[in-house]
């Protein structure tokens with residue numbers, strides 16, 4: 077549940093004053109906190125210019141955008157493999173595979189919840205510990221999401237929220253959920269930026285666990301639906317074009333001619349088919 081709360085805090089667009097990545101700078105109430113950041117009292121003998129402001133501020137900058145499903149449909153488990161129904165074992169397996177890549181494991185009754193960002197595998201090397209399990213890292217990840225909505229990262233700085241403590245120099249690989257771009261105000265302690273107070277805008281990832289795409293995982297998924305969990309998966313599906321009825325063209329009557337003129341269908345580029353994003357909701 078803790079993880080769900082963290083997520084909720086991070087994705088709340090309004091009202092939330094803090095996120096797992098820090099305090100919103102836009103919130104006036106929190107702004108003075110920065111200004112009032114530790115000013116070292118001059119020590120006896122008075123060397124105050126050695127003071128380095130090591131406070132860290134992370135604020136949401138650009139949220140992650142998930143594609144919205146254009147259409148919805150229902151998959152009814154009780155109709156599975158019934159004559160004349162579209163609910164087949166093969167279709168259930170295909171949809172479960174999609175569900176597994178779009179969900180993260182958490183403490184909810186269903187055992188998982190919908191990922192609020194694209195999931196990708198992130199390879200990293202920690203540059204600096206920013207506190208609260210937040211790290212600035214050199215990272216790389218492959219593109220993910222439909223139409224590569226999240227572009228690949230190659231040897232780039234990113235912000236990571238890791239499950240376990242780490243230290244500068246540690247390397248590893250996690251499944252990361254992209255939570256958008258954040259602005260981080262900090263003082264680097266690594267060359268060549270060492271000691272310069274600056275703000276970086278970088279992609280941020282939360283470490284998470286994905287569901288197991290296995291027969292046992294599918295079994296738990298079916299049991300959760302039977303027990304009343306509201307689960308859905310989003311997939312790209314090919315459907316017949318509505319405008320031309322799947323023909324790829326429409327007809328236009330020609331004055332004084334026996335045959336209609338065939339007008340190529342612009343909606344489907346004359347293919348007769350459309351690819352749309354469909355959310356399938358599972359019911360017992």
Ligand SMILES: [Zn+2]
Pocket residue numbers: 317318319320321322323324325341342343344345346347348349
């Ligand atoms: Zn068409």
